[in-house]
Amino acid sequence: MTRVSFKNPLEGIEEKFEMIQILDEDGQIVDEDNVPDLSDDDLVELMRRMVYTRVLDQRSIALNRQGRLGFYAPTAGQEASQLGSHFAMEKEDFLLPAYRDVPQLIFHGLPLYQAFLFSRGHYHGNQMPEDVNAVSPQIIIGAQITQAAGVAYGFKHNGKKNVALTYTGDGGASQGDFYEGVNFAGAYKAPAIFVVQNNQFAISVPVEKQSAAETIAQKAAAAGVPGYLVDGMDVLAVYKVVKEARDRAVNGEGPTLIETMTYRYGPHTMAGDDPTRYRTDDMDDKWEKRDPLVRFRKYLEGKDLWSEEKENEIVETAKEEIKEAIKKADKQDKQKVTDLISIMYDELPQNLEEQMEEYKEKESK
Amino acid sequence: MAQMTMIQAITNALHTELKNDENVLVFGEDVGQNGGVFRATEGLQEEFGEERVFDTPLAESGIIGLAVGMSTQNLRPVPEIQFFGFVYEAMDAVSGQAARMRYRSGGRWHAPMTIRSPFGGGVHTPELHADSLEGLMAQQPGLKVVIPSNPYDAKGLLIQSIRDNDPVIFLEHMKLYRSFREEVPEEEYSIDLGKANVKREGSDITFVAYGAMVHAALKAADELKEEGIEAEVIDLRTVAPVDIDTIIESVEKTNRAVVIQEAQKQAGIAASIVSEIQERAILHLEAPVLRVAAPDTVYPFSEAEEVWLPNHKDIVEKAKQSINF
Numbered sequence: 001m002t003r004v005s006f007k008n009p010l011e012g013i014e015e016k017f018e019m020i021q022i023l024d025e026d027g028q029i030v031d032e033d034n035v036p037d038l039s040d041d042d043l044v045e046l047m048r049r050m051v052y053t054r055v056l057d058q059r060s061i062a063l064n065r066q067g068r069l070g071f072y073a074p075t076a077g078q079e080a081s082q083l084g085s086h087f088a089m090e091k092e093d094f095l096l097p098a099y100r101d102v103p104q105l106i107f108h109g110l111p112l113y114q115a116f117l118f119s120r121g122h123y124h125g126n127q128m129p130e131d132v133n134a135v136s137p138q139i140i141i142g143a144q145i146t147q148a149a150g151v152a153y154g155f156k157h158n159g160k161k162n163v164a165l166t167y168t169g170d171g172g173a174s175q176g177d178f179y180e181g182v183n184f185a186g187a188y189k190a191p192a193i194f195v196v197q198n199n200q201f202a203i204s205v206p207v208e209k210q211s212a213a214e215t216i217a218q219k220a221a222a223a224g225v226p227g228y229l230v231d232g233m234d235v236l237a238v239y240k241v242v243k244e245a246r247d248r249a250v251n252g253e254g255p256t257l258i259e260t261m262t263y264r265y266g267p268h269t270m271a272g273d274d275p276t277r278y279r280t281d282d283m284d285d286k287w288e289k290r291d292p293l294v295r296f297r298k299y300l301e302g303k304d305l306w307s308e309e310k311e312n313e314i315v316e317t318a319k320e321e322i323k324e325a326i327k328k329a330d331k332q333d334k335q336k337v338t339d340l341i342s343i344m345y346d347e348l349p350q351n352l353e354e355q356m357e358e359y360k361e362k363e364s365k
Numbered sequence: 366m367a368q369m370t371m372i373q374a375i376t377n378a379l380h381t382e383l384k385n386d387e388n389v390l391v392f393g394e395d396v397g398q399n400g401g402v403f404r405a406t407e408g409l410q411e412e413f414g415e416e417r418v419f420d421t422p423l424a425e426s427g428i429i430g431l432a433v434g435m436s437t438q439n440l441r442p443v444p445e446i447q448f449f450g451f452v453y454e455a456m457d458a459v460s461g462q463a464a465r466m467r468y469r470s471g472g473r474w475h476a477p478m479t480i481r482s483p484f485g486g487g488v489h490t491p492e493l494h495a496d497s498l499e500g501l502m503a504q505q506p507g508l509k510v511v512i513p514s515n516p517y518d519a520k521g522l523l524i525q526s527i528r529d530n531d532p533v534i535f536l537e538h539m540k541l542y543r544s545f546r547e548e549v550p551e552e553e554y555s556i557d558l559g560k561a562n563v564k565r566e567g568s569d570i571t572f573v574a575y576g577a578m579v580h581a582a583l584k585a586a587d588e589l590k591e592e593g594i595e596a597e598v599i600d601l602r603t604v605a606p607v608d609i610d611t612i613i614e615s616v617e618k619t620n621r622a623v624v625i626q627e628a629q630k631q632a633g634i635a636a637s638i639v640s641e642i643q644e645r646a647i648l649h650l651e652a653p654v655l656r657v658a659a660p661d662t663v664y665p666f667s668e669a670e671e672v673w674l675p676n677h678k679d680i681v682e683k684a685k686q687s688i689n690f
Binding site: 151 | 436437457458462507531
């Protein structure tokens with residue numbers, strides 16, 4: 001009879017979830033074998049998107065302070081995690097973002113002025129154009145995870161070679177819906193990619209207080225699916241891991257959970273959160289040294305693909321487009337109650353038919 | 366035509382829609398090979414395959430979240446929640462997500478799903494199986510809530526629910542599953558949602574009921590007839606939105622009304638019907654509109670169901686109170 005071993009099965013687990021890094025903080029390739037197959041144009045486009053998004057963040061914070069934007073969750077620091085992962089997607093793939101994941105939506109096709117309308121709280125901001133396969137940012141942390149399993153099930157059922165890509169944060173990995181969604185996708189071998197952007201804090205609560213697990217990536221084991229921990233400040237590593245996950249998913253090999261180790265320089269949202277209450281300057285400095293733009297810039301400069309001139313051009317274009325988008329958002333018709341009633345159902349039930357008449361009357365005065 | 370129980374009529378409706386529309390998917394805990402804990406999905410997986418009728422992991426939130434996601438891929442999900450007491454697990458997916466899908470996307474997406482779920486007392490189920498939670502659902506904009514009381518309605522309403530392009534909660538009373546048989550056409554037919562049915566005409570008092578309480582109301586009406594009181598019995602069939610026109614028309618004729626539900630008095634939907642009647646027909650009323658409902662306690666331990674659940678005697682008593690007001 002074999003004896004049961006009481007060795008702690010978690011011993012040595014950290015080796016299985018070692019952080020994948022391709023580009024170090026100095027912009028040097030540290031893992032030659034895993035450098036993704038990206039053309040020079042792709043590399044430049046990735047950098048353009050990251051610079052654009054950094055400007056968008058700075059301008060969004062300013063516009064929010066001026067009262068010209070509403071709800072806004074800062075993104076600075078997470079550009080590699082957000083845009084590197086999205087860059088691995090195809091247009092027909094389906095995006096289920098969380099509230100901080102507006103940049104991915106924009107690069108998936110959501111016009112910028114609509115992203116601003118989302119921030120302000122206007123339904124038109126959520127009306128994805130017909131060719132944009134995405135839902136608007138999810139506010140209920142975890143709900144997007146079970147829905148992603150459903151989208152992925154749909155792709156598989158309909159025989160489409162596409163994936164559902166969804167995001168949550170480190171706090172979100174504590175939700176029941178997080179486990180359920182990953183587990184369902186695993187049970188159905190559905191083509192879904194679950195990205196957990198571990199930015200170290202859920203508002204003020206550090207990741208150590210979310211779970212005793214060493215990594216979030218290892219939570220994949222509970223669903224029996226592959227999990228990877230990636231340097232979320234390294235755009236090449238993020239792209240590479242997500243691209244591999246996409247390839248496996250469309251080949252019918254099921255979902256993947258990916259933890260990107262990243263950081264948000266700003267507050268949780270612009271609604272009164274003060275990060276100095278729970279973060280130290282030292283911590284901010286440490287992470288800013290790992291900045292995704294700095295290291296990718298160095299890498300591209302080393303390949304003669306990037307210049308200060310080019311970067312300034314993108315900064316100016318971004319500022320100009322943001323200005324235009326805000327103007328366009330300003331011009332959007334104000335919402336009426338009758339608009340809100342009309343988007344509730346395909347056919348209005350009796351109570352809403354009555355209320356529609358009531359508000360039509362009010363609005364005509 | 367065939368004699369069917371309500372559960373057979375439900376299976377027949379699911380079969381009809383699986384056959385009619387290849388985008389209809391039926392899934393939940395044990396609905397596949399097992400055919401459902403009440404046999405509602407019996408034989409369906411065998412006929413339509415595991416891609417169309419399938420089992421899920423045991424997680425209600427995951428089941429409804431899955432359905433919401435599927436809705437974006439041109440599918441028409443018909444998920445089952447094994448007992449409606451378990452809806453708390455899925456409240457966000459139902460009320461926070463499915464119900465809001467069309468509105469939050471400005472019409473870009475919608476959730477054409479029908480959530481089937483058994484509920485209702487009188488069969489000595491264990492805890493949190495029989496609770497009447499339709500009131501929670503009826504308060505959520507974006508949902509429709511359907512509760513059939515007989516096999517004929519169950520088939521027509523379920524077909525219509527599945528075809529509806531917005532989320533429908535279809536609640537099946539466990540006591541009515543096999544309590545009687547009725548003629549149900551084999552061919553397809555549908556019954557409009559939001560339309561009540563006058564089950565019995567009367568001139569002295571209006572009974573508004575749904576689910577198992579429809580049968581209690583009819584029994585009460587039989588008893589009252591012997592005393593010369595003619596009750597009109599309305600079966601709501603859809604509890605959200607309520608067919609208020611049919612109710613008001615009846616109340617304007619009888620000038621008295623009792624609203625009857627199995628749920629606790631503080632729950633269910635009776636209070637909103639009373640409000641509607643007083644807003645629209647107060648000058649026609651000879652007496653206050655009364656309610657028959659369960660006591661405001663947690664659903665009873667099974668041995669206490671008989672003393673707790675509302676029945677036809679409670680209805681007779683309230684009717685007399687109204688007549689003698």
